[in-house]
Amino acid sequence: MRRMMAAFWQIEFARNLSRQSGIRFTWRNLRGEIARLPRSTMPGTDGAHRFNLALAQSLHASVILLERDAAISPVEAVRIAGAAFGVSGTWLARSVIRTWLRLERDPFEGVVRRGPSMVAKALWGNGMAVEDRHGPDQVSLCVLACPFHEYFWNVGRSDLTPILCAWDTAWHAEVNVSDKPIRVDVRETIAGGGEICDFNFRKPEPAKVG
Secondary structure, eight states: HHHHHHHHHHHHHHOOOOOOHSOOOOOEEEEHHHSSSSOOOOOOTTHHHHHHHHHHHHHHHHIIIIIIIIIIOHHHHHHHHHHHHHHHHHHHHHHHHHHHHHHHSSHHHHHHHOOOHHHHHHOOOOOOOEEEEEEEEEEEEEEEEHHHHHHHHHHHHGHHHHHHHHHTHHHHHHHSSSSOOOOEEEEEEETTSSSSSSEEEOOOOOOOOO
């Protein structure tokens, strides 16, 4: 299932890459360049790590294609690849969040009860080291070790990690514009120089009347 999801995502990413760059790229172009990448590993031992690797390698390969085959400057290649990556698959994340918010009477209490780390591991697998940190009317999902940060660090492309971070925040907007009593903020990220990634869920204070 994850392999099929990765293939569909890569097809959409290649299409968005073509739109953003004005140069025709196909899924085969992307897969061909991935096959030429140096052998890399992604932390994790479950099925999720293959999907994570597909995301990381697709972004990595796209920048190489833009720089080498399209003769685009490194800075512009990262910008184009980031823009294409940022809109790929976000419709699914937003749809899932909207459905969750509709079905959950009190989303914040649901997050506290289940623990955000459980959801994170279900999505990203055991290659992502996470823990929950609780406070008054808030709980933080703290990422202690990120497989994407490790991948890009190992291949010498740490400049690409923030693209994954930005892509992962697509669902935050859906939470924060909803009328449900829950908000989420990114307080720090490893890619931004922090020791951890801190995704903070909180219960907003009731609006004052008068």
